[in-house]
Amino acid sequence: MTTPFDAPDWRELDQQALDRGLNNGAAVAGSADIVAAWDRRSAELRTRHSAHLDLRYGPAERNRIDLFKVADKAPTLLFIHGGYWQMRAKENFALFAEGAMAHGINVALIGYTLAPEAGLDQIVAEIHAGIGFLAARLPDLGGDGQGIVVSGWSAGGHLTAMALSHPDVRAGVAISGIYDLEPIRHSYLNVKLGLDEAASRRNSPLLQPGGAMKPLSLVVGSAELPLLRKQTADFAGHRAAYGLPVSYEEIPGADHFSIMNEMAQPDGRITKLIRQSFERTAG
Incomplete structure (x- = not known):
């Protein structure tokens, strides 16, 4: 649970350096092309698995869930997309269901209202509402009814950590997440998020005493921005200090985008962590 040796203290950075230290798109050459390929x-996967798209769990436009079903009575993974809570949509991330689906796991992707239309409190509440909706519907849709494993990337990693407290969640796999929102609050990202200190702190898993007594796997790429590597390492240490089940690892050579190859591939490291999360929490 060591802090990356090259990670600065964000409080000591000037505004330009802090903003640059959080800008994943600028840090990875060709990131726009990578996302376009995603x-x-x-779109191809959604065409092949179109039976359970846009299941509505709430009144807002983005309150929808896509379920990609591979088998009756199969376990269910819920994936939460990233984009710093203000970009992208569930439709952009369907391909990352393929790794788990290859092992007989049904995969759902959840949408949520983006900032500035919604603040973090509302976004977290929507994720919890969607989990409750999905868990209640799974017996009819073909799920095993034994609870959901949640995973997410970037902002979705943060929302994964925030979702652990939901009674229908059995474990989490958080990828390249943000667990302390205070540096976000002081950066360019807060123009749309509109966080004040109170909202930042109550939505920061790293700043809460304790947490859910459920397994959480924390993953980050070794080639990611140092501030993000530090977030993951610090949160792993936080959970360990409170005696909460946690694992931490860095994917060698992976940046903020290429790390997701480990979820898209059936033999990927993140796919394996997801499978292990189901195995370790089987009823």
Whole structure:
């Protein structure tokens, strides 16, 4: 649970350095092309698995869930997309269901209202509402009814950590997440998020005493921005200090985008962590 040796203290950075230290798109060459390829592959998967798209769990436009079903009575993974709570949509990430689906796991992707239309409190509440809706519907849709494993990338990693307290969640796999929102609050990202200190702190898993007594796997790429590597390492240490089940690892050579290959591939490391999360929490 060591802090990356090259990770600065964000409080000591000037505004330009802090903003640059959180800008994943600028840090990875060709990131726009990578995301465009995600979109194309995701559209293809949604075409092949179109039976349970846009299941509405709430009144807002983005309160919808896509379920990609591979078998009756199969376990269910819920994936929460990233985009710093203000970009992208569930439709862009369907391809990352493929790794788990290859092992007989049904995969759901959840949408949520983006900032500035919604603040973090509302976004977290929507995720909890969607989990409750999905858990209640799974017996009719073909799920095993034994609870949901939640995973998410970037902002979705944060929302994964925030979702652990839901009674229908059995474990989490958080990828390249943000667990202390205070640096976010002081950066360019807060223009749309509109966080004040109170909202930042109550929505920061790293700043809460304790947490849910459920397994959480924390993953980050070794080639990611140092501030994000530090977030993951610090949160792993936080959970360990409170005696909460946690694992931490860095994917060698992976950046903020290429790390997701480990979820898209059936033999990927993140796919394996997801499978282990089901195995370790089987009823």
